[in-house]
Amino acid sequence: MTAGAAAVKAAAVMGHMLMADALRTTPLHALHQRLGAKMAPFAGYDMPVQYRLGVLKEHLHTREKAGLFDVSHMGQAFLTTTEVEKGADGAHEKIADAIETLVPGEIRKLKRGGMRYSVLLNDAGGIVDDLMITRAAMAEGDGVLFLVVNAACKENDYRLIEETLEGRARLDPLDDRALLALQGPAAAGVLNAMIPGVADQKFMSMRPLEWDGAFVLVSRCGYTGEDGFEISIEAKNAERFAEALLAHPDVAPIGLGARDSLRLEAGLCLYGHDLTPETTPVEGNIAFAIGKRRRTEGGFPGASIIQRQLGDGPQRLRVGLEPEGRAPAREGTEILSTDGAAIGRVTSGGFGPTCEGPVAMGYVDASHAATGGEVHLVVRGKTLPARVVDMPFTPHRYFRG
Amino acid sequence: MTKYTNDHEFVREDGDVYVVGISKHAAEQLGDVVFVELPEIGKSFSKGDDMAVVESVKAASDVYAPISGEIVAANAAIVDEPAKVNEDPEGSAWFVKIKASDPAELDALMDEAAYTAFTVES
CATH class of the missing domain: 3.30.1360.120 (Probable tRNA modification gtpase trme; domain 1)
Structure with missing residues (x-):
């Protein structure tokens, strides 16, 4: 073998x-x-x-x-406003306005100690990385955000943030x-x-x-x-x-x-596989990361493209896929419609130990993205039936107080 | 006597047929096996052909025919319960039985001592 x-x-x-x-x-x-x-x-x-x-x-x-x-391989960094004194009135709004030029998330409304999942975007609205953005917990930390970015992207992310926010903010990677x-x-x-x-x-x-x-x-x-x-x-x-x-x-x-x-x-995306510079947050089915105010205001890279996709719907969409039978469909597996037309590709797939069966996610043409629809997966030259399903595959069990 | 290929299949004589599966070393390297696909009975393969598939949580692997011949039995138990491959790979979790078309092909395969040395090297 x-x-x-x-x-x-x-x-x-x-x-x-x-x-x-x-x-x-x-x-x-x-x-x-x-x-x-x-x-x-x-x-x-x-x-x-x-x-x-x-x-x-x-x-x-x-x-x-x-x-x-x-x-620990992930990148941790503090991003601090340089426009006003840290802890000063309006310092959070300054740093939020700065980072919001790079991400579509609602950062202004974060409470002290609150955090958001967000994405760094390129001018086409494509995702350069996904990240966590946290507002400092104490009043004296207003004007500071704590960022956690992907390991493989951190040098690029840091360069992008520093160049874009020059004169507005200082980035301090926490390498220790x-x-x-x-x-x-x-x-x-x-x-x-x-x-x-x-x-x-x-x-x-x-x-x-x-x-x-x-x-x-x-x-x-x-x-x-x-x-x-x-x-x-x-x-x-x-x-x-x-x-x-x-x-x-x-x-x-x-x-x-x-x-x-x-x-x-859990239906969560792996950057570089399920999200890439060629996919927008709308196509990636993570539009929840786009703040309500920001959908109308824009002001982030690729805003016009993303706003159009939010209005008209995207051409393709990330969906959950449940193959029938036991054969896992791995990354790269071709997705066909039941009449044999190429409609997309699996971006993550394997065996789900809790589901006790194969699970996958991938991008399909929007016309085939409806939950419950049947598609075919080409695994080792054979066509295997699969169903479009809602994610997560196992229910989230987050603490809701 | 059990013989082994460079690709980590084992072959063992069993009456007038040969029992084939993946080695204990291969099963350990693969980790938890979650899927097995076996060929149909009656199908013939040449030595080195893709014959079966074994997948762990981590990865998918092809299993090659270690000798040429016809499939005369396939072990449905490991298709139903792939985890058996980790429990007893060279015993009850065999993959197929082959009626060899050229038993002399076995001479080129490694015996247990040579295979052990091979796995330590690689």
């Missing part, structure tokens, strides 16, 4: 040989190795793909208890901070025992807190569809914090393999 897995392993080995100097590591690298992780290059970092449990059990463990993910995600139904109980109060924290909010003398930024969010947290912590404290979490019997370390199957079942 051509082990796909062996190919992944070979790529990892070659990655080590060719990029030994260039590959970056996170502050938890030594811990991953002690935990027996299979490591592979991802976005320029040597990252854990899976630990001893394996992808399937890691996935199910996260849905049943709590999983700990190292997402780790980012950990604790996800799953047991996450709140586990973290609350270490940092009292977080169990009551609102979904999509961030608070500056302290753990054992270490300053942490705790956000109630994640990318698995489960309740959970992302915790930003100084690199020097990251390993002992991770070990304190792992000491709880409900917490297991989870690699990138299960992170991918979890976010796929």
Whole structure:
């Protein structure tokens, strides 16, 4: 057999040989190795793909208890207004107006400590990256936003933000901070025992807190569809914090393999696959990230194109796909109409351990995007029937207070 | 005696046919198997042809015919329960039985010691 897995392993080995100097590591690298992780290059970092449990059990463990993910490869940065003093009256509006020239989200209306999922756009309305934007929690932090961007995009994002906002804002990448995600139904109980109060924290909010003398930024969010947290912590404290979490019997370390199957079942997009510079937020079916005021006002890159798509509907749309039978339809699989016309392609697909079957998402011509419609997937030359379904594939279980 | 290919299939003589599947090493590398597709009984393959598919959560892989011949049995149990491939890959989770058209092809395959050395190297 051509082990796909062996190919992944070979790529990892070659990655080590060719990029030994260039590959970056996170502050938890030594811990991953002690935990027996299979490591592979991802976005320029040597990252854990899976630990001893394996992808399937890691996935199910996260849905049943709590999983700990190292997402320190992602870019964390503060964006601070330079037009007025930090903490001054109107400082938030200044920094919000600045970032809103790059994203279609409603940033002005964010409350202190509130966060939004958003996208950086190019002039065609295409998505350059997706990101989290958080308003500082304290009054003295007005005028500061906390950004979390994708690892593979961070240099480009930082350049784009700095160039576009020159004279309006200063970007400070936080290269000395780790980012950990604790996800799953047991996450709140586990973290609350270490940092009292977080169990009551609102979904999509961030608070500056302290753990054992270490300053942490705790956000109630994640990318698995489960309740959970992302915790930003100084690199020097990251390993002992991770070990304190792992000491709880409900917490297991989870690699990138299960992170991918979890976010796929949750219907969430993987940048570079489900969202690209060639797709707009309307086509990507993430129009919820476009603020109501901004739909009429515009003022973001590609606004006229996006406004037209919002009015008339897009030509193509990202949809959920449920293949009949058990064969997974992977990324790149061609999608046909039942009469054989090419109507799109799968952008993420695989086996959903919680769904106990294959799940996929992809772009189809808008005329075939209606829920319940039948399509055909071309898997290894064979035509397999599939149905257009609503996402998520597994219900979101976010904390709603 | 069990023999192995460079592509991690095993072949074992069983009466007048050969039992074929993927090696324990391959199953470990693949991780949790979630899908298996087997050829129809009566189909013939030449050595090296795509014969079956095995997919884990991580990736899809082709399984090649390790010897030429006709499929005389396919193991429906692993199609129904793909996880069996991880539990007993070289035993009850065999893929197919082949009636060999040229048993001499087996001479070119690795024995267990050679295969073990091969997997350690790669």
